[in-house]
Amino acid sequence: MRLIDWIWHIRGSVALAPGQSSDDAFGKLEPLFRQPNTSFERSNDMLVFQKKDQAAQDKMSIFDDGTLRIERGTSGAVLRYHLTSRALLACFLAPLLFLGIAQFTVMLGQHQAKTEHASDKSADAKKDKDKKIVPLNPIDKFLGAPAPEKPDKKDADKGGKRDKKPSPTPAYVFAAIFAALYVGGRILEDRLIKSHFAKRLRGSRSTMTREPALPPVGGRAA
Amino acid sequence: MDGIRVGKRIIGADSPVIVGWENIGRVEGGPVKQFIFTWFQPTVLFAAILFWYYAPNSIAKASTAIGIGIGFKLLLLSLEWVNPRYDSWRLTWKELVTDLFYVGLGYTVLRIVDSYIGSSVMVEAIQHLFHWDKFAWFTSLPLLVQAFLISFIFDFGQYWMHRGMHNWYPLWLPHSVHHYITQMNINKGAVGNPVELFLIGLGIGGFFDFVPRAFLLAGAIGMSVGSYMHINVRFNTPRWWRFLFNTTEHHSVHHSRDYEASRSNFAGTYIFIDRIFGTCVDGEAELLGMEGGRRMSIREQMTYPFTEAWKTLKEKFARPGAMVMPAE
Numbered sequence: 076m077r078l079i080d081w082i083w084h085i086r087g088s089v090a091l092a093p094g095q096s097s098d099d100a101f102g103k104l105e106p107l108f109r110q111p112n113t114s115f116e117r118s119n120d121m122l123v124f125q126k127k128d129q130a131a132q133d134k135m136s137i138f139d140d141g142t143l144r145i146e147r148g149t150s151g152a153v154l155r156y157h158l159t160s161r162a163l164l165a166c167f168l169a170p171l172l173f174l175g176i177a178q179f180t181v182m183l184g185q186h187q188a189k190t191e192h193a194s195d196k197s198a199d200a201k202k203d204k205d206k207k208i209v210p211l212n213p214i215d216k217f218l219g220a221p222a223p224e225k226p227d228k229k230d231a232d233k234g235g236k237r238d239k240k241p242s243p244t245p246a247y248v249f250a251a252i253f254a255a256l257y258v259g260g261r262i263l264e265d266r267l268i269k270s271h272f273a274k275r276l277r278g279s280r281s282t283m284t285r286e287p288a289l290p291p292v293g294g295r296a297a
Numbered sequence: 298m299d300g301i302r303v304g305k306r307i308i309g310a311d312s313p314v315i316v317g318w319e320n321i322g323r324v325e326g327g328p329v330k331q332f333i334f335t336w337f338q339p340t341v342l343f344a345a346i347l348f349w350y351y352a353p354n355s356i357a358k359a360s361t362a363i364g365i366g367i368g369f370k371l372l373l374l375s376l377e378w379v380n381p382r383y384d385s386w387r388l389t390w391k392e393l394v395t396d397l398f399y400v401g402l403g404y405t406v407l408r409i410v411d412s413y414i415g416s417s418v419m420v421e422a423i424q425h426l427f428h429w430d431k432f433a434w435f436t437s438l439p440l441l442v443q444a445f446l447i448s449f450i451f452d453f454g455q456y457w458m459h460r461g462m463h464n465w466y467p468l469w470l471p472h473s474v475h476h477y478i479t480q481m482n483i484n485k486g487a488v489g490n491p492v493e494l495f496l497i498g499l500g501i502g503g504f505f506d507f508v509p510r511a512f513l514l515a516g517a518i519g520m521s522v523g524s525y526m527h528i529n530v531r532f533n534t535p536r537w538w539r540f541l542f543n544t545t546e547h548h549s550v551h552h553s554r555d556y557e558a559s560r561s562n563f564a565g566t567y568i569f570i571d572r573i574f575g576t577c578v579d580g581e582a583e584l585l586g587m588e589g590g591r592r593m594s595i596r597e598q599m600t601y602p603f604t605e606a607w608k609t610l611k612e613k614f615a616r617p618g619a620m621v622m623p624a625e
Contacts, residue, residue: 112591128592131479137391165595166394169401176405183409209508214439223508224354241409249401256397260390 083164084157085138085265089272091152097145100154103275104143107135120145134271137162137264154272166260169253177246184240300557303578308561312554316580321546324380324533334380335533338525341369345517349510350440357509362516369520373483376530382545383583386480386529395595396484399494403487407494415498433506443507444514451515452566458497459563460576466609470602471496476552476559477593479586481545485527490602523566539579543568546581553582554590 091100097120108115108124110133115124122143129136141158211222300310308314315321324334345365349357377388412418435443462472471493478485487494507515525532526548534544547562561578564570571577584590593601 128594130590131389131392131592132385132387136389162391162394169394169398173401173405180405180409209436212437212439218350220350220440220510221352221354221357223510241412245401245404245408249397249405252397252401253394256390256394260394263390 082167082261083160085160085163085268086155086157087265087269088153088155089269089276091145091154091276093151095152095276097152100145100152100276101143103278104154104272107271107275110135135268137260138268154276156268156272158268160264163257163261163264166253166257169257170250173246173250173253177243177250180241180243180246184243187240300555304575306557308550308558308578308580309555311556312558312582312584314550314553314555314558314578314580314582316578318536318539318579321581322382322531324531326380330380331533334531335535337376338521338532338538339535342518342521345521346441346514349514349517357513359513362513366516366520369524370483373524373528373530377483377528380531381529382481382531383529385583386482388482388529392480392482393484396482396488398595399487399489400484402491403494407491407498410491410495411498415495419499436506436508440508440511440514443511444518447507447511447515448518448566452564453570454499455497456564456570456574458499459565462493462496463560463563467606468496470605473587473605474593474598474601476587477591477598478552479590479592481527481529481549481552481585483524483528486523488598490598492602519566526565539568540572541569542566547571547577547579549582549585550578550580552585554584554586555582558582 101117101122104122105117108122110126111130112128113124113126113133113135115122123141124143125140126133126135126138129138135158137160138158139161141156143154143156146153146155209223211220216222300307301314301316302308303316308316324331352361374388381387435446438446458468459472462468471490475489475493478488489497522542525545526543528545530545532544534546538544539546543562543564543566547568550558551562553559558578558580561576562568562571563576568577586592
């Protein structure tokens with residue numbers, strides 16, 4: 076599991092300032108968890124949180140739960156975090172969904188082509204015969220709008236069939252978009268959360284409390 | 298909260314809503330920025346009309362329109378970055394991914410469903426059943442009149458469908474999901490339950506015959522006016538524009554957390570339809586959404602109309618005997 080869980084797990088660490096206590100560090104980080112639909116529990120060196128229906132502008136909106144731990148070694152204290160994100164997992168899987176949709180569209184097109192081939196062609200031929208060129212309104216002629224083209228029968232046939240047949244191209248495009256979004260998001264969100272933690276740990280507690288934090292809903296501090 | 302009386306209604310009693318154009322924020326910055334964000338919308342509209350009116354037949358195709366549409370969306374995304382209306386509506390990675398998921402559904406699954414049971418299929422079936430022909434004389438009208446009629450007929454239908462969604466519970470259920478968005482961004486119009494997205498796309502325009510260029514012109518008008526509905530960009534929208542067309546200001550009022558305000562500004566493109574029927578409220582709101590701004594997950598958005606309908610039906614048809622009686 077550890078081999079693949081990097082897809083939706085973000086792990087990292089931020090060094091604490093020399094002499095910074097756990098209480099001070101978590102005190103500075105707490106505003107990040109005093110957000111709507113966020114609950115957290117804090118013990119001496121550990122903070123565990125859970126989020127649901129995260130607000131769009133929540134700095135940790137992509138994370139659903141996680142653990143923050145302060146470890147003290149010979150080189151000083153370090154904040155280690157382990158966060159999980161269903162949003163990252165969903166974005167990782169989204170290309171597969173759109174590839175599936177593309178495959179379904181191809182199958183649908185094949186099925187449609189078969190049924191069209193079997194159906195009566197005479198109706199289509201009659202329809203094409205009935206098609207007339209629409210003359211431009213005199214006002215449009217005066218203003219110089221291009222006149223509609225005479226429909227070329229071959230092109231019309233090809234075009235008509237092409238338009239009717241569902242195309243898998245949009246699904247392939249969206250599969251590629253989500254693959255790119257995943258790569259971008261995995262790198263960006265990893266960096267963003269690290270910088271948020273680092274900034275908050277460096278900042279003073281009074282600065283943090285002056286920030287307009289949203290009122291906690293279901294927030295709980297142990 | 299007291300709210301402000303608009304006609305017979307009190308707007309802003311539940312949640313803050315700015316009523317009246319004079320109270321709305323203006324573009325901040327130098328003369329170049331002011332100029333760009335004052336004239337951007339009209340310039341794009343007139344440029345699009347001119348382009349589609351005069352483009353040679355080899356260029357005037359649906360594929361060109363799709364390309365321009367995508368390019369325009371990317372441009373608007375960059376404008377959101379440069380000049381946001383509200384910082385609290387800033388696009389985040391998660392919001393972008395969520396919005397694009399719905400855009401993706403619209404371009405793929407919904408398009409397939411629409412090709413089988415959409416309005417054009419239904420119109421064709423009705424015409425076939427009653428041996429009606431299309432109203433062919435429409436094609437002899439001037440191009441711009443045809444283009445206006447196409448977009449107006451669609452928007453008029455959308456106005457009543459949308460108003461119906463806010464007034465009839467079975468239609469409200471699929472639409473309610475869209476009202477859980479808590480901020481405006483360029484792709485937020487695509488967010489919603491697929492059932493609602495299918496319903497809102499229904500139109501009766503298929504009964505009429507128009508020339509292909511008129512459809513392209515109508516699409517250009519729709520793009521150049523309707524794209525701003527869910528945008529997070531501060532514009533100094535001209536007076537005549539906001540009198541005729543729906544704007545992000547109007548639509549933010551519609552999405553506000555205030556109940557009465559949310560029952561206004563139903564049209565998609567032409568706000569004058571709301572003015573005609575007395576449902577227009579000129580103004581702006583920053584706090585959007587339902588249930589105090591709870592953000593709904595994609596999973597809940599997919600199931601919510603059905604689970605809510607099930608709950609309501611269960612309550613309605615619950616046997617009286619099954620009611621819990623207090624112990625004696």
